[in-house]
Amino acid sequence: xxxxxxxxxxxxxxxxxxxxxxxxxxxxxxxxxxxxxxxxxxxxxxxxxxxxxxxxxxxxxxxxxxxxxxxxxxxxxxxxxxxxxxxxxxxxxxxxxxxxxxxxxxxxxxxxxxxxxxxxxxxxxxxxxxxxxxxxxxxxxxxxxxxxxxxxxxxxxxxxxxxxxxxxxxxxxxxxxxxxxxxxxxxxxxxxxxxxxxxxxxxxxxxxxxxxxxxxxxxxxxxxxxxxxxxxxxxxxxxxxxxxxxxxxxxxxxxxxxxxxxxxxxxxxxxxxxxxxxxxxxxxxxxxxxxxxxxxxxxxxxxxxxxxxxxxxxxxxxxxxxxxxxxxxxxxxxxx
Numbered sequence: 001x002x003x004x005x006x007x008x009x010x011x012x013x014x015x016x017x018x019x020x021x022x023x024x025x026x027x028x029x030x031x032x033x034x035x036x037x038x039x040x041x042x043x044x045x046x047x048x049x050x051x052x053x054x055x056x057x058x059x060x061x062x063x064x065x066x067x068x069x070x071x072x073x074x075x076x077x078x079x080x081x082x083x084x085x086x087x088x089x090x091x092x093x094x095x096x097x098x099x100x101x102x103x104x105x106x107x108x109x110x111x112x113x114x115x116x117x118x119x120x121x122x123x124x125x126x127x128x129x130x131x132x133x134x135x136x137x138x139x140x141x142x143x144x145x146x147x148x149x150x151x152x153x154x155x156x157x158x159x160x161x162x163x164x165x166x167x168x169x170x171x172x173x174x175x176x177x178x179x180x181x182x183x184x185x186x187x188x189x190x191x192x193x194x195x196x197x198x199x200x201x202x203x204x205x206x207x208x209x210x211x212x213x214x215x216x217x218x219x220x221x222x223x224x225x226x227x228x229x230x231x232x233x234x235x236x237x238x239x240x241x242x243x244x245x246x247x248x249x250x251x252x253x254x255x256x257x258x259x260x261x262x263x264x265x266x267x268x269x270x271x272x273x274x275x276x277x278x279x280x281x282x283x284x285x286x287x288x289x290x291x292x293x294x295x296x297x298x299x300x301x302x303x304x305x306x307x308x309x310x311x312x313x314x315x316x317x318x319x320x321x322x323x324x325x326x327x328x329x330x331x332x333x334x335x336x
Contacts, residue, residue: 013222014327
């Protein structure tokens with residue numbers, strides 16, 4: 001392997017992505033420490049507390065069951081702001097279009113973006129459009145940036161996990177990744193699997209009522225639940241222990257993963273969050289999630305068990321314990 005070249009795996013959100021960030025990008029641009037690498041940056045401007053995030057979307061195909069690149073871009077940035085406990089306010093949108101791209105398809109994407117923004121209660125306030133020659137792009141790429149207001153004094157970030165915290169997910173994992181995979185490969189899956197792409201800020205508003213008992217929020221997108229929990233374990237210096245039997249997985253997703261040799265823990269999600277909550281408020285957190293349409297299948301899937309250098313393990317269905325690491329390569333390129 002030539003270590004001087006960028007690989008698809010560097011965009012996976014897993015181990016190679018972190019190496020690229022830690023070894024090259026962050027040292028040259030900002031020197032943000034590992035503990036500060038969250039879903040959005042926290043800013044204090046003249047006493048006004050804000051969250052700021054940006055993301056780019058290159059998903060292939062651009063239309064898939066349950067959504068398209070447009071609503072995915074809106075929901076993704078809304079969710080990154082919400083994971084810091086911020087109320088999303090406004091977004092920018094940047095388009096890179098390939099010459100020859102269909103105006104009809106662009107119109108469909110724009111419509112879905114507006115609908116997603118309206119559903120999340122955010123305004124699209126600025127943007128940019130560029131066109132590259134045919135063959136120099138792939139139809140359409142989208143960048144979205146967002147600003148959110150922090151209206152509380154809670155510390156919600158990846159470095160705040162504590163021993164005893166319960167880990168709760170708001171529903172079945174892996175739906176987005178398998179929906180995109182099925183569309184890309186033309187798999188005829190008679191299971192109704194759709195992307196879970198959705199804005200999570202409404203669900204987070206309910207969880208904020210837990211106050212200081214709410215320690216961490218994170219959306220497990222690229223790299224899936226496994227990679228996200230590994231990031232949290234490293235940031236907080238703890239051991240996370242999952243229970244395989246408790247993982248909510250759509251039977252269709254489980255079946256496709258079994259056939260293709262994929263692990264649902266590493267499959268991307270776009271409408272799921274992980275909440276790490278103090279144990280005495282975990283039942284309340286679960287009830288809050290289940291009362292929301294996006295949290296009806298919420299489940300406790302593990303807990304923080306000890307202080308460590310950053311370890312994730314899982315109690316398996318047969319009663320053993322296995323280590324869980326970050327996604328090592330690129331399970332499915334261009335998933336978001």
